[in-house]
Amino acid sequence: MRSYHLDSFDGTGFVLREHDVPEPGPGQVLVRVRAASFNKRDRLIVEGRYPLPPRAGVVALSDGAGEVAATGEGVTRFGVGDRVVGSYWNRWHGGRLDASMIDQLGCTHDGMLTEYALLDxxxxxxxxxxxxxxEAATLPCAGVTAWTSITGGAALPDGATVVTLGTGGVSLYAVQIAKALGYRVIATTSSPEKAERVRELGADGVVNYRDTPQWSAGVRELTGGLGADLIVDTAGPDTVAESIRASSLYGQVVLLATQSETRADVTVPGAAWAQTMAEIRRVFVGSRSDLEDLGKLVESAAIRPLVDRVFGFGEITEAYAHYVSGTAFGKVVVEI
Structure with missing residues (x-):
């Protein structure tokens, strides 16, 4: 079997190695991986900027899907031939995350950029x-993050307005999930072309943040001055101030990033926050239970995750370059 490893974290990329196919032990499942996808956290790991220290030599990428090739003693949840996807936090099965569960695929535990993955x-x-x-390979990180952003806090009112920022993987998923749940969606984006595509995906309104840098004003105009019930802030901390200004009186701002290229800390504008009762909430992907709940919605609503481009297993350099270029509209996937 072949796997792509990360031996160093200085941006130099992926190292291909060959191994024997492992045998599953008690409680373990051997997955024949069919596809894996990139997320922002994978780039941060490759470049040595991820907050959780990765293990040297780890197999890359958290997100992947495949079929069960073999099972170990005592396995009851899956059988040979079942189609499965790995959970981002492989030991967080449900409830609240705690210190005993801090183990991530493609970081501290071997990930999914491999022909065979051995998982509990x-x-x-x-x-x-x-x-x-x-499509399945895009669910665990971006999909679950969007799902828990929308469903993980206080229940939204019927017909709530959800705001998404930009056209990254989480934001595009958030548009699809929010629409499937019956909410109104306002998306921000940077060009008329992307605005049209996000409307086709289901957005009810779009604000161009290049034309309107204070895009919260556009959100308020589209909501009759009331503001949005939920803002999925994928661009923070640079955008936190505008997200608060775009919030309704008792809205929620879901903050997914706490540092950026230009800011090391989150700064909350006191004047804006003083005018609202908005809640700022943090999300760090979600549990296996969240992944299962997302899967139920994806199936019942017939959601098709948006895939920008699929590369071959031998095209990892080209696939990663395309991902980091920032030109993709949808997920970048490697077929295995």
Missing amino acids: EGALAAVPAHLTWA
Whole structure:
């Protein structure tokens, strides 16, 4: 079997190695991986900027899907041939995250950029029946993050307005999930072309943040001055001030990033916050239970995750370069 490893974290990339196919032990499942996808956290790991120290030599990428090739003694959740996807936090099965669960695929535990992955059965969820391998491989990080951003806080009112920022993987998923749940969506983006594409995906309104740098004013105009019930802030901390200004009186701002290229800390504008009762909430992907709940919605609503481009296993350099270029509209996937 072949796997791509990360031996150093200085941006130099992926190292291909060959190994024997492992044998699953008690409670373990051997997955024949069919596709894996990139997320922002993978770039941060490759470049040595990720807050959780990765293990040297770790197999890369948190997100991947495949079929069960073999099971170890005592496995009851899956059988050979089942289509499965790995959970981002492989030991966080449900409830609240605690210190005993700090173990991530592609970081502290071998990830999914490999022909075969060996995982505990508790780290796997079923793949929605209608998804391709490439689509399924996008669920665990971006999909679950969007899901917990929208559903993980106080219940939103019927017909709530959800704001998404930009056209990254989480934001595009958030548009699809929010629409499937019956909410109104306002998306921010940077060009008329992207505005049209995000409307096609389901957005009810779009604000161009290049034309309107204070895009919160555009959100308020589209909501009759009331503001949005939920802002999924994927661009923070640079955008936190505008997100608060775009919030309704008792809205929620979901903050996914706490540092950026230009800011090392989150600064909350006192004047803006004084005018609202908005809650700022942190999300760090979600548990296997969240992944399973997302899968149920994806299946019942027939959601098709947006895939920008699929590369071959031998094209990892080209795939990563395309991902970091920032030109993708949808997920970048490697078929295995």
